[in-house]
Amino acid sequence: EAQLVESGGGSVQAGGSLILSCTRSENHFEPFDMGWYRQKSGNECELVSHISRDGATYYSDSVKGRFTISQDKLKRTMYLQMTQLAPEDTAVYFCAAPRGILFKLAMLHDMTCDQSREYTDWGQGTQVTVSS
Numbered sequence: 001e002a003q004l005v006e007s008g009g010g011s012v013q014a015g016g017s018l019i020l021s022c023t024r025s026e027n028h029f030e031p032f033d034m035g036w037y038r039q040k041s042g043n044e045c046e047l048v049s050h051i052s053r054d055g056a057t058y059y060s061d062s063v064k065g066r067f068t069i070s071q072d073k074l075k076r077t078m079y080l081q082m083t084q085l086a087p088e089d090t091a092v093y094f095c096a097a098p099r100g101i102l103f104k105l106a107m108l109h110d111m112t113c114d115q116s117r118e119y120t121d122w123g124q125g126t127q128v129t130v131s132s
Helices: none
Strands: 004-009 010-013 020-026 034-041 045-054 057-059 067-073 078-084 090-096 120-122 126-131
Touching: 004 010, 020 034, 020 090, 020 126, 034 067, 034 078, 045 067, 057 120, 067 126
Parallel strands: 010 126
Antiparallel strands: 004 020, 020 078, 034 045, 034 090, 045 057, 067 078, 090 120, 090 126
16 A cells, blocks of 8 residues: 555646645654655756644745645645746655654755655655646
8 A cells, every 4th residue: 555645736837826635544654744855857856845743844945935835634644735836847746754753854955866765755756747
């Protein structure tokens, strides 16, 4: 059973909005934080945002002011509300959670996505395409 399942991707025009969801399975422990990575064509990959159990948030400079991360603990679901979308936001978006209670996404800012994968569980990804 997949432990992290994303939904909500799609195609929009520039300036539009989308909401991504990520649901953590019942048998997945509650991590310190969860977040979103995105991988663009050409393998450019970045940690976009994360949110801790107590609601502390982080946003990369590229999305700050346009994206909002939130969570519903009862539903074990995390959301990424994306507004003012631009073509450069086109990417596959992956939900991620630390692999174990000792790790935090907040500790991985300086790692590449490939390095981060050693410490995190990722969902299957959902495509977001923004046309100009």
